Amino acid sequence: KISNAMQRGAFIVFEGCDRSGKTTQSRLLVEKLQANGVSTVHLNFPERKSSQIGQVINSYLTNSQDLPDEVIHLMFSANRWEHLNRMRKQLEAGTTLVVDRYSYSGVAYTVAKGLDLNWCYAPERGLLKPDAVFYLKTELDELAKRGSYGTERYEKLEFQRKVSSVFDCLYERESSYWHRLNASDKVEDLHQQIAQISEKLLEQVATQPLDKLT
Numbered sequence: 354k355i356s357n358a359m360q361r362g363a364f365i366v367f368e369g370c371d372r373s374g375k376t377t378q379s380r381l382l383v384e385k386l387q388a389n390g391v392s393t394v395h396l397n398f399p400e401r402k403s404s405q406i407g408q409v410i411n412s413y414l415t416n417s418q419d420l421p422d423e424v425i426h427l428m429f430s431a432n433r434w435e436h437l438n439r440m441r442k443q444l445e446a447g448t449t450l451v452v453d454r455y456s457y458s459g460v461a462y463t464v465a466k467g468l469d470l471n472w473c474y475a476p477e478r479g480l481l482k483p484d485a486v487f488y489l490k491t492e493l494d495e496l497a498k499r500g501s502y503g504t505e506r507y508e509k510l511e512f513q514r515k516v517s518s519v520f521d522c523l524y525e526r527e528s529s530y531w532h533r534l535n536a537s538d539k540v541e542d543l544h545q546q547i548a549q550i551s552e553k554l555l556e557q558v559a560t561q562p563l564d565k566l567t
């Protein structure tokens with residue numbers, strides 16, 4: 354039996370369109386794992402507060418600053434790179450990370466603007482690869498029913514439709530570690546599905562090395 358000290362945490366990511374329930378589900382998972390005594394940290398990309406890059410992203414998203422599509426894309430990626438070392442240390446120390454959005458949002462939102470998928474993915478190579486991605490898939494009319502969007506840059510139904518189709522492509526490509534879930538399921542049912550998969554995952558990955566996006 355391998356001692357606890359050698360076990361790493363799991364790297365779990367939530368992806369999906371705006372208002373798909375990522376924040377609710379990621380919080381519920383964090384609470385559940387913590388209640389089970391698992392050291393767990395909740396993160397969210399973009400991480401808007403703790404760096405200058407994050408602050409630029411925030412002013413871009415709230416429409417107070419304009420930037421070329423390529424530039425903001427690379428800033429979203431840089432925002433992940435600037436948190437890489439800390440994330441790796443936490444995982445290696447046995448802490449599980451539950452992350453609301455990651456590289457796949459980076460790709461999906463920029464490809465939805467018309468940029469090339471391979472170009473969009475390139476700066477993500479070398480970042481840590483998640484052990485699992487929970488893709489909360491929304492039907493567009495369901496999203497529309499959830500009421501009007503906020504005022505941030507991407508919160509428009511037509512744009513979300515494009516984002517959603519890129520997520521579907523990514524799911525086809527990455528399905529070995531993606532779990533596509535129906536975002537219109539009841540909150541509690543979704544949570545049960547996610548918790549069950551995560552608990553198994555925690556055991557499976559504890560002694561596996563961390564992987565990188567290639």
Ligand code: FDM
Pocket residue numbers: 371397398399414429430454455456458459460462463507508
């Ligand atoms: N977003 C998020 C991107 O365009 N690229 C990225 O790399 C990431 C992580 O930022 F519209 C978009 C997705 C969303 C916005 O997301 C902020 P949240 O859900 O408010 O954190």
